[in-house]
Amino acid sequence: MxxxxxxxxxxxxxxxxxxxxxxxxxxxxxxxxxxxxxxxxxxxxxxxxxxxxxxxxxxxxxxxxxxxxxxxxxxxxxxxxxxxxxxxxxxxxxxxxxxxxxxxxxxxxxxxxxxxxxxxxxxxxxxxxxxxxxxxxxxxxxxxxxxxxxxxxxxxxxxxxxxxxxxxxxxxxxxxxxxxxxxxxxxxxxxxxKKKDSTGICFIGKKRFENFLQKYISCKNGDILSVHKEIIGQHPGSILYTLGQRKGIRIGGIKNEKHGPWYVIDKNVKQNTIMISQNKFHPSLVSKGIIINNVHWISEPKYRCSVQTRYHQKETYCSIRKICLNRISVRFDHPILSVTPGQYGVFYDREVCLGGGEIDLKF
CATH class of the missing domain: 3.40.50.620 (HUPs)
Known part of the structure; x- marks a missing residue:
């Protein structure tokens, strides 16, 4: 017993x-x-x-x-x-x-x-x-x-x-x-x-992600657009890209080393396009806040705390406003770069993880 x-x-x-x-x-x-x-x-x-x-x-x-x-x-x-x-x-x-x-x-x-x-x-x-x-x-x-x-x-x-x-x-x-x-x-x-830490998708491991994903999702080539909506290249599928991404953008000879690398600043899944810029701080990549669905609290909610919108990101202080049920609006004290819907906003009170939820929208 x-x-x-x-x-x-x-x-x-x-x-x-x-x-x-x-x-x-x-x-x-x-x-x-x-x-x-x-x-x-x-x-x-x-x-x-x-x-x-x-x-x-x-x-x-x-x-x-x-x-x-x-x-x-x-x-x-x-x-x-x-x-x-x-x-x-x-x-x-x-x-x-x-x-x-x-x-x-x-x-x-x-x-x-x-x-x-x-x-x-x-x-x-x-x-x-x-x-x-x-x-x-x-x-x-x-x-x-x-x-x-x-x-x-x-x-x-x-x-x-x-x-x-x-x-x-x-x-x-x-x-x-x-x-x-x-x-x-x-x-x-x-x-x-002395074994190296595991990396990659949980339980699946480290793979060339683009090739792996295309085994399960049908992708079509689409247009890469400039900020002026000019076609400047082709990509293998808009869903394969994430906001702020700088690697794997196939634009070949138009790369301008003087202005640095290119970044994905927007994507349109219905039109199968991505838009790129060499401005890391392009307004499309800057967010003042987020909307979170299905927020989950481990501890008692705090409506002034700090938030991470991706793993190992430096925390940003924020204010939280309840919209309805478990949907909340989160306004950052300082703007954050490359917030990505589908990722998670996780809240902290110093060393305590309060909870969090999936990012639905950014603003």
Missing amino acids: KNKKNYVARVVVGMSGGVDSSVAALLLKKRNYEVLGLFMKNWEEDDGHSCSYIEDLKDVKSVCEKLKIQLYQVNFSIEYWNKVFKVFLKKYKTGKTPNPDVLCNKEIKFKEFLDFSLENLNADYIATGHYVRKKKRNEKYILLKAKDERKDQSYFLHLLDQSQLEKVIFPIGEFKKSEIRKIAEKNGLLSVS
Whole structure:
């Protein structure tokens, strides 16, 4: 029974094959939890050359053997496809630039993984290698930035709710990345101690994004326009571009080195055009505020706070006005460049992540 004096809490750690989740498991083991490992397969790879799945699983097995913890495997590919990837594609088709990592955390890591662990592995908690912290304040859990602000991942976890936070442990949030690597090396986790961080789309990995996306969305060539609406080039599909983008713009010989690189300042999905300028501060890229749909609050709302409109962006102070239900208007104290509908606006009160939601419009 769980109320026995000597009961040891069982924690299932989401093992990815990286140094962060490996050290998370190690630290929990040292804190005398009963630790289990769970390796999730969430993407049915079919290109035969980019997938690190086999290598990651090998590293997970090596770490679990070293730590003497039992490893389980589960396949959430169908759930990922239906709850994350299909939503991701749908938004791209409308011209928005979604962030699948936020939805992946909400629907897979802290829903499917959590439910599976509680129901099938008799877990008391789950744990991950995210760089965040949590505390209890006034009978509610708050989500805090990591001590290592360069690695902080609270932006991606702003949709977590109280029931999820109650059941999750973040063992590495108090450490710097350099410390995590040293801990791994000191404890003989040599297969992961110097392993590079994973990049790219959540669970899918690093790919040439344009080619990857065109496997799932039909794209047609369209016109690249100047600010004077002159046709100055061709592109492979307007949905493949995002506001403020400066790489991958095919305009060849008209590049004017004197004025620097080109930036996407607007796109029209219906007409399949993008507009570019060499002015990084073009008025089309400058926003005074945003409209957010389906705002989610982890902690009590604050209507004066700071906001990030993309990951690792410097925070900007803002004022929030409720429009109706869970739709809000956010006015920045200072204008922000390259705000992109489909991304997320995430709110902070110093080190506390308050919540956030998807950017619907910018103004």
